[in-house]
Amino acid sequence: xxxxxxxxxxxxxxxxxxxxxxxxxxxxxxxxxxxxxxxxxxxxxxxxxxxxxxxxxxxxxxxxxxxxxxxxxxxxxxxxxxxxxxxxxxxxxxxxxxxxxxxxxxxxxxxxxxxxxxxxxxxxxxxxxxxxxxxxxxxxxxxxxxxxxxxxxxxxxxxxxxxxxxxxxxxxxxxxxxxxxxxxxxxxxxxxxxxxxxxxxxxxxxxxxxxxxxxxxxxxxxxxxxxxxxxxxxxxxxxxxxxxxxxxxxxxxxxxxxxxxxxx
Numbered sequence: 001x002x003x004x005x006x007x008x009x010x011x012x013x014x015x016x017x018x019x020x021x022x023x024x025x026x027x028x029x030x031x032x033x034x035x036x037x038x039x040x041x042x043x044x045x046x047x048x049x050x051x052x053x054x055x056x057x058x059x060x061x062x063x064x065x066x067x068x069x070x071x072x073x074x075x076x077x078x079x080x081x082x083x084x085x086x087x088x089x090x091x092x093x094x095x096x097x098x099x100x101x102x103x104x105x106x107x108x109x110x111x112x113x114x115x116x117x118x119x120x121x122x123x124x125x126x127x128x129x130x131x132x133x134x135x136x137x138x139x140x141x142x143x144x145x146x147x148x149x150x151x152x153x154x155x156x157x158x159x160x161x162x163x164x165x166x167x168x169x170x171x172x173x174x175x176x177x178x179x180x181x182x183x184x185x186x187x188x189x190x191x192x193x194x195x196x197x198x199x200x201x202x203x204x205x206x207x208x209x210x211x212x213x214x215x216x217x218x219x220x221x222x223x224x225x226x227x228x229x230x231x232x233x234x235x236x237x238x239x240x241x242x243x244x245x246x247x248x249x250x251x252x253x254x255x256x257x258x259x260x261x262x263x264x
Contacts, residue, residue: 021130026099048162060088144169173199
């Protein structure tokens, strides 16, 4: 079997966690592009959506570059994923809609795969990272959009531009709370509370993931050592049993010999 065939089989065996994450981000980016194209938006909201779309494009480009670097056959990977590179180019609407093909390709992989949960469970670390990536982008995007819409028409509000909305979302989700930008409306306060709760949960998951990365190998090593000790103890017990059995057989042989000698 050639290398190209093996790569193809690995690709069609089922979607990887990061492929599913890219599909979800592609779906989000397509919605953003549709809103930018057809919805009547003010200048700052349009700029904010453009920044979000550009950030998603950078994630696409990074994912494509990492996949190309890790691929055994660079030319075959490029031939298979060239649409991903085109979809990673921001600011060109014709290329943005190429992300629809990303979604269709992953949907095709899902349909060809017998089980979607099995590869996700087997690759738990990648699943965790992919989930964190999608969650972070989703929270930042929606919180910045909503806070800008809510606060832009409120008297005394200091969140009026796309950059201010994104900065407020970053600061709030990280629970740093600089206080340079803050919501003044009731809806903004409610949104801020939800973002803070999401941020605490988000970094809680990150802490758990990092702990599993550093602690799990040590626990695995301890389990391996314990398993080796059990194997050694079992081997010694079996050896003692064999020795006892051999001793018993020798005593039985001597006893038979003594009985035979007495009979004669």
